[in-house]
Amino acid sequence: MKEATPGSRKRPSIFLESAPFYVKPPKFIGERVLYPTKPKTSVQKVPVLGGSPISFEEATVSKEEEEEGVRVCVFGFILLKATAKSQEDCLVSALSDILWKVGDRQRAVLCLTQDEVHVNDSGLYRADGCTERIHTFEFRKQDELTFNLKKYLFEFMSEGGDGLLLFLYSVVLSRGFEKLKEDMGDEEVSLIQTNGAIHPVLAALMLTGRASHYLHNGVIYEGSESSMGKPRTGLITRGEVGYLVWRREEEGGEVPVGSRLKTPSLPVWVTRCNEHYGILFNPNRELTRDYHAENRFDLHYYSSHASQVDATIVTIDTRSQTVKDEFHAPPLENLVHTKWQGADVNWNGTAPYV
Template structure:
């Protein structure tokens, strides 16, 4: 036997595993591909963060850079983490901390967009229940697509900035800045094409998934730099508010930034002028284009001027809605794309609800029937039903045996 043939046969034997079936017959077992593709690789290039940018980031997000606050500690050491693959809830992110839930739910909305509606190819399964039982690879691809969509939208589809960390420290403690172990180690990468952004997100996805990493904060910083400090202040009517509130939860304007690319305080369609010509009517800019992922809001204590949700959020391109119910975030979705395209599909339909609530051990599927209008007292109705009625007024809401826990 020639040397080359021997080498080929040796290689072939290494690639094959011999086994036997229940009848004792020999069979060949081919090595399986790894379930996931995420690997830790060296982060090369980029621009080291400056002291001015590090301070500005901390102020924009946390309100101050001088001291590391308890609120900031809630965000350090937190990354994106999916529920176990190939299970009924494998489409969803784990959210161990209430403070991070608002940001994670907005990302979850775009994850569902990619899992359910944007996958292409002849071998792509279209059965919703199968798509929701996501494999590890499907989880990773959906997360990359979600992060890319949000960052590209924040950069007005012209550019995006990605924050990744290095071992080196570029900003030291000073009277105006206290190190936190993350911000001062950032390298920033700017991209002018979304394909390049997506490629690098996939390449460095480990930064956003690492259990001991700062994936959530790095992504939040990336959103801020993609939008730009000046535009965020302008979006918020000149109010220099931090994007996280005093309890560590996200400011409502951060939710609109993540969903629409603009950190607006208002949820109505377009521009509304408040006041009169005599009092110099001021423009209040809300949602300027139809959102891909929607937002529904309900609370008895809400400022009605800022929480009046317009159709561009109520009827998004995809039937996925982030929910803010009494300041608690969740998500409603339906796998049928026609639900937001054909009003006939809204006669009777199901909505999946996910909130990462510890009490939610099985899928919560709520049936909405708009054919028979009912009168309900919102003071005696579950908050989530009141939220649903802001979109489907008077509809009958059936929890299908689940005890209303929201």
């Protein structure tokens, strides 16, 4: 059997290499952050054998992929791993953790490509050079999933390859159609929107394991006292990676986010400002463990924003409370204030661009 070849469309790898500058996962050493040079890859291309051919139903899950939001969510998990492993091991571990989480830590599905085509063009399906060649592999143990991710990592790292699309299919199929419908309840949505952007529930799925519309803590019941309340399920446990959201009134206004996402296990937050994704982090683990560390601290910010041409570090000072006009303040500052209300935000010489 021949080795799998990349799809017909140019796609980025799962890393953030298409950003204006290459974002390297940092190493946390004490309270410092070190950025390693890009290592020589040890990833080898090997034939993909076995698995189950993709079905027509699975092939029509999504036909377009949005780069930024998906890769930022993955990058959040990579930051958690960057203390002890190389970039490739970090990527394997991050992908494995996300897939295992969305599968309720019981199962996961990994999508890889082979040469043979299993789904043909029709009125409901348009070939893209990748989807019709997918084979699915189901795992009931995470170590087996991790082993195969490492073995076939070239599928996710090949520049111009299909890694992003394969990972999206893996996420959706690991969760399963029935659980996705259950997660979304009466508000079922297309995970990939018509403009190519990911729907917020897809970001929630990757970060929390559930495709929920709600980001509050616990379960809230909606309805009158005389009728049975309809449950709105948010976060049941504290997140490993946090999530901060802000949008203008004309875009829908405030999005309630609970403390289980605002204060994650480690100080890493995926951000969504007016539907534009980025990531904030601080290398000091104590930031989310000891409130004294929140007096004055730095946050590193990265995104795929065209205006970001260099690293951005903003300094947050919660001791200096300020009153700012939300309408005129930069969106990123408004987002920061959803967690650190009234804090002074210093861009350290960088012109605010988001």
